[in-house]
Amino acid sequence: MTPSGFTLFDTAIGRCGVVWSAQGIVAVQLPQHTEEQTRARIDQRYPGLNEAAPPTQVGRAIDRIVALLAGRSVDLSDIALDQAEVSEFQRRVYAIARAIPPGNTLSYGDIAKRLGDVALSREVGQALGRNPCPIIVPCHRVLAAGDKPGGFSANGGVATKLKLLSIEGARVNYTPSLFD
Structure with a gap:
């Protein structure tokens, strides 16, 4: 690349x-x-x-x-990516994330299950944290357990993730607590 x-x-x-x-x-x-x-x-x-x-x-x-x-329901899953610098595991995680339609979410555990082992949840989160193509690989559509937003490595962190989900019309049942 x-x-x-x-x-x-x-x-x-x-x-x-x-x-x-x-x-x-x-x-x-x-x-x-x-x-x-x-x-x-x-x-x-x-x-x-x-x-x-x-x-x-x-x-x-x-x-x-x-x-x-801008809030339109647009599918970006066919945009060509150069993934020469990402691992095979990351490619598999990103392929699952790219299949999540706007306005929908999966959890890290859901993706781990699709990869064959719920114990991979942490590795899924790490792969998404290193995602070089946010928006095209919609890591913002992946939540932690209990509909908590989990992390987001972009500027603004979780607030940016929640903003992106709101733009897409996703329903996230999340109220920040003192412990988040």
Whole structure:
């Protein structure tokens, strides 16, 4: 995998970024506090990568991400990803997550069961925490046991996860407690 370029684009949740290669999208960067911080985050992960106009397929993917984040029910599961830098286990987890429709959720345990062993729940959470393509691989649609949001590694943490779920119309029965 050799990333070809990146671009920033506006969404309902802020200015996001996308990195691509000839094989597909390598990474999606959710918004940081400022555009400069979003750009710096991409540069930190992909030093020296040039900002460029996206190729047609990447432009179409961006349009669909923008639509989803604007509240439209859009399926992103067919967007080509370059997963050369992720493990086979992560690919399996991401494939299950990509099949979760907007407005729906699964738990880490549900995904672990689909992988054949509920004891893999922690590993599922770790794989989703390293997800390089949030939104396209909708890790925000995966909850902890008891409909608790669990973690979210993007800027804003759990609040961002809950915002994304709200945009999609997902019902999450969650009230933060002093112990969360």
